[in-house]
Every structure is written in C-alpha cells, then in structure tokens.
Amino acid sequence: MSNSSRRFYLVPYLAWIVLFVVAPIVLVAYYSFFDVEGHFTLGNYAKFFTPVYMRMTLSSFWYAFLITAISLLAAYPAAYLLTRTKHKQLWLLLIILPSWINLLLKAYAFIGLFGTYGLTNSLLEAIGIGKQQILFTDFSFVFVSVYIFIPFMILPIFNALEEMNPTLVYAARDLGASAWTTFRRVIFPLTVSGVKSGCMAVFIPALSLFMITRLIAGNRVITLGTAIEQHFLVTQDWGMGATIAVFLILAMAAMMLLTGNRKRGAVNARKK
C-alpha cells in the first residue's frame, strides 16, 4: 500500500478523532477552570470537595454499586440457567430484545406499573400488604435501573460460561467437589472475565444516569449524571458541570484500568 493512499484513509479518521474524541475532553477540562461569569478560577474544584458535592458523589457511587451488585446477583444464575436450556441462542435473543427498546419507554412503563393505582399496588393489595408508595422512592430507582441494565450483565456472563470447557466441571465433580465448591473454585474463576465486563457495562452508565432519576426517583436521587445535566442545561453553570464531568471521566478511566481494558458489554451485547 502506497503512502499516499494510506494517508487518504488516515486523514479523515484522524480528523474525526481530533474533533470528536480529543477536542471534547480537552474542552471539558478547559471549561472546568471557569466560573459562570467566564473568569478563570479554581473555585469549581474547591466547590467539588465541599460536603454537599462529596455526599452526592458518594451516594452516586453507592447507588451505582448497589445497582451493579444486584444486577450481578440476579444475572449470574439467569445466565447460568440459560446455558442449560435448549434453543439457548433464541432465549438469549429474547433476553436482549428489551434492551433494544427505547430506554425512555421502559422508564415510562414503570411510571404506570409503580403508580398509586398501578399493577404492583393492585397485586400488593390483593395479597394483603396494601398500597405502598413505590414510585419516587430509592427502591423504584434501583429496581428500574437494574431492570434496564440487566441484559448487559447477563450477556457477557453467558458468553463466558459458554466458552468454559464443561469437562472441567465434570472433573471437579468426579474428584469429589460439592456443587458449591465447584462453583466457587472452578466455574466462577473461569467466568470472572465475563463478570468484569458485565460490571463495567453496568457501573459506569449507572453512575451517570439522569433521566431515570428524574422520571422514576422524582429528583430524590441525585447522581453525578443528574448533577452534570442540571449544571449544563438548567443552571447554565458549565464550569461546575465540566468539573463534575472531569471527575466522572477520571472515575471511568480508573474503572477501566482496574478491570483491564475491555470494551463495554453493550457493544458485545448488540453484536451477538
């Protein structure tokens, strides 16, 4: 391949990288040093370390952790059982199908389901628990988030389980390991890569959710994502929004280093 034609391919692609990958990150970092009036300041960073923002960051991480942990707990058995079914590719497709439906619509459905007169409350009443306030609570926020992210957790775990050599499990059982020991010492370690990419695919988006917090949690839960949206689109304090974004980017980079450089499960999810 001659040099000129190589450049022919490289130039437009590099232009895209510079314009839409490098420039936005640089601009976010740049804006984080300016206050509302456009003066250079370090005040945004000082503000970020005040208790208000720290508490928000911590609670955002706590919710993201909760969402990831619950997704994992629910997804692992589901993925495992899926590998045991006949027509597993079809079942897997059915698991992924809801993830193709617009997120907003699913969140909207839960407004109906969890509403005061919704299906869930009718069920609760029928079994004698009585009406509960479900919408606009922490529970509904976590539940809906898990609902939305769980396909992205099931898929990489399913793939990892599929790649595992089943004879290893037989060998463990033959050698007298109990079902639990087999899981703990053989199956889980061999599928840990799937678990990692699943957690990646859930944790980072969970940190930055914002429309669900508004629709389902009724502004009770403020995540880093909500805060960024608030600063950019409502209070127009871009500097502070950019500062929070900088920390979110740092958290993301740390997560990626921690779990090894893997591409997000969502891409894998849709690839299959």
Next chain:
Amino acid sequence: MRGKNKWSNIYLVLVFAVLYAPIFYLMFYSFNSGGSMRDFESFTLDYYKEVFADTRLLIIVLNTFVIALLSAAISTILGVIGAIAIHHVRSNRPKQTLLTLNNVLIVSPDVIIGASFLILFTMIGIKLGFVSVLLSHIAFSVPIVVIMVLPKLQEMSTTLIDAARDLGASSWQVLARVVLPFIKPGIFAGFFMALTYSLDDFAVTFFVTGNGFSTLSVEIYSRARQGVSLSINALSTLIFLFTIILVVGYYFINQRNVKSPVKEGRG
C-alpha cells in the same frame, strides 16, 4: 434433579416475566378507552388515531428517521475508512493508541458525550438543532462501525490483495472489487448498529438538540415528565413492533455472517 429443574425453570420464567411485563403493560393499556394506565374499560383504537393525526409528532418521527439513516450512512463510510486506516498501521504501539482513542466514545457515559459536544458546538459556533444532532450521532456511531469492520479486515488474507495487484488492479479496484466485498457483512452489521444507536439515543441528543428540533426520545421524555398519556402507549406499541422487525432483520444479517467460511469468535 427433578425438583432442581423445576426451581431453575421458575427462576427463568420469573426473569422473563419481569423483563417483559412493563412492555406488555404499556401495550395493553394503549387500547384502554379509560384514559389512564389503570382499570381497563373497553377496547379502543383512539390513541392510535391520535398518534397518526398528530402532525407535530409525525414530523418528529420523520426527523428521527432522517437523522438515523443519514448518520448511519455517513458514519459507516467514515468507520470503514477508519477501520482500513487502523488495519494499515503495522506497528503495535500506534495501533493500540488508535484503538484506545476509538473506544473512548464507546465507553464514555452519554452525559459526558452530550455535555462535551454541547461545549464543542458552542465553541465552533454550530447552531444547536438538526446539524448538531446529526454531527453528534455520526460522531458516536463511527467507533462502533470501526469495531464491527475491523475483525473482517483482519480475517482477510493479504495474499488476496497481492494477487489482485499482481493481476494489475489499481488501488481503487483493489478496494472496490476485493476489500469491500470481503468486508461487506461487517459493513452491514456496522450500519445496522449505527442505525439502532441513533434511534435509541436520548442523552446525547437531549444535550445538543436546542429549541425547536426534537427527536422521538426527547419528545417522549418531555411528554412522560408531564405524566401518563395513552398516546405515548400507542406510540410505544408501534415502536416496539418496529424494533422487533429491526431485531429480526439484524438477526438474519448476523446469521449470514456466521455462515461465512471463517467463523468469528464463537459465532
């Protein structure tokens, strides 16, 4: 073993029930003449009529599709160019750097992409609206296309290109007659993914849409914030059916890919 099987089946059924309940709940009440998502009164198609009579909504649907098709087409072209560019880089370090930069937009949360693009468009003076939404959809679809096309390029034997050159093909002919046909399945898959990403996107669009221009997701969000309205249910039923058609289409494209001589991954 029997009893265990029963429990595992119950668990799976439960998972599926929870996954599909909200969707069917929405669809069910779209036929409710009662006007709310409770107490089914009687069957009606009024809300569907309402959707089709709502010109504003239809224009938004049209906008959404125009954006999706245009951005998918342009990002597919850019993505193929990018994949070929990455493929041509021989040394390892620059290649890894390019791949990492490529993946940044895939792993970034939507809020960050939205906010940073908002800054970018304001800085370079692009008016928020159709153009800014289109540009950002192109921008976040390119890396997905690259990722879909690159494995196909790596699968392709270099002898194929050498043979074509030996037989006197120009570099344009090599591209059009040899490379592109070989990577066609990857290109289709990439185009399709870009399409669904664009149709599905809410957060990025929400940031860069400005006043006056809206896509379906943004419109649903603003309507849903005002509370329940059954025309959204009707609309979502239609979208759901459309999604199923898309998924089935994608499934068949994928099946064709799997059948290609060299199986990729586990296929």
